[in-house]
Amino acid sequence: MKKVIYLQKIGDVDDIVLKKLKKNLNSFFKEFIDSVEISPDSIPLKVSEYSPSKRQYNGSLTVRRLYKYCNERKHFRTLGIIDKDIFSGEFKFIFGNAIIPKKQDLNSPGASLIQIKRLKEGFYNRPENKAQFELRVLKEAIHELGHTFCLEHCNNKCVMQFSNSLLEADEKPAKFCLSCSKKLKDLFGNLD
Numbered sequence: 001m002k003k004v005i006y007l008q009k010i011g012d013v014d015d016i017v018l019k020k021l022k023k024n025l026n027s028f029f030k031e032f033i034d035s036v037e038i039s040p041d042s043i044p045l046k047v048s049e050y051s052p053s054k055r056q057y058n059g060s061l062t063v064r065r066l067y068k069y070c071n072e073r074k075h076f077r078t079l080g081i082i083d084k085d086i087f088s089g090e091f092k093f094i095f096g097n098a099i100i101p102k103k104q105d106l107n108s109p110g111a112s113l114i115q116i117k118r119l120k121e122g123f124y125n126r127p128e129n130k131a132q133f134e135l136r137v138l139k140e141a142i143h144e145l146g147h148t149f150c151l152e153h154c155n156n157k158c159v160m161q162f163s164n165s166l167l168e169a170d171e172k173p174a175k176f177c178l179s180c181s182k183k184l185k186d187l188f189g190n191l192d
Contacts (some may be wrong), residue, residue: 001076007022008070008081009041024091029145032188060088077110079118080115081116143160151184
């Protein structure tokens with residue numbers, strides 16, 4: 001199976017965000033994957049995944065639907081991008097969600113999801129900062145894809161740190177720590 005990460009729009013998402021993310025992820029994961037591609041179609045938002053009382057989408061339901069979509073197409077990895085606020089379980093909001101492959105099997109398809117709504121300064125009524133927004137999107141994309149590569153949350157200075165606020169997301173680096181890098185190299189080393 002070719003190791004391609006597909007970027008998948010869920011609802012309306014600015015194409016510029018996807019193009020920049022494609023370039024950044026191709027560079028970041030070049031040691032491990034063949035390419036990053038933008039899926040030409042958009043998966044529609046579903047009313048059944050929307051909570052009117054929370055005015056948010058249920059990220060757990062959306063990522064499960066994305067996983068089914070990814071599995072049917074036999075994609076190596078799919079990263080969904082949604083420009084809506086999402087929640088999951090007891091969390092009032094989440095930046096992303098992922099389905100972790102069973103038994104650390106990188107050959108099985110993997111799906112993850114990030115929301116970009118809360119990564120924008122405009123969400124907090126502050127002036128936009130394009131560079132900061134692009135970095136936030138990249139960090140959250142790496143983090144959720146990291147989960148699809150069997151990495152768990154990390155307590156080191158690492159992109160796999162759990163972020164419960166925008167400040168925590170901003171403070172974590174856009175790279176894996178030595179421990180997570182080694183796990184990733186070991187997993188990909190066993191893939192071929």
